[in-house]
Amino acid sequence: MPAISNDYTRCQMLNLASAPGGRGPFVIRQEGSPPDSTSLQQDSFLLRNDGVWVLNLTVFFLREEEQQRFIYPTSVEVLKALESLHGDAVVEAKLPEDASKAELLAAAGKTASRLLRELKNARPATMP
Secondary structure, rough: EEEEOOHHHEEEEEEHHHHHHHHEEEEEEEEOOOOOOOOOOEEEEEEEOOOOOEHHHHHHHHOHHHHHHEEEOOOHHHHHHHHOOOOOEEEEEOOOOOOOOOOOOOOHHHHHHHHHHHHHOOOOOOOO
16 A cells, blocks of 8 residues: 655645636645555545645644645646655644544534535636
């Protein structure tokens, strides 16, 4: 099973489609396990704007302001972030110590609900 790496070919650019015209913002995701893991479990990781891969479930538990560090406004910003990755991947794979898995799942649901609400309230824009 592959470990998280800074190889851009292993990354996926996900379009959140809440920007005008549905182009962006974006997140960068990669499936794998932490490089030092002895487990075969594969998880989703998101790339933070400082080049650190963070366990997807942990991101949902962060305050909304901190979650913004995982969102790239344009595909150009995604490409810049991927081009800046060098060397060994830095990975944060630990769950917050003060949260149970049930709390993390509830936070993920709350974040998903917020995103869906934002999409529902988004106003259509005319295409140039």
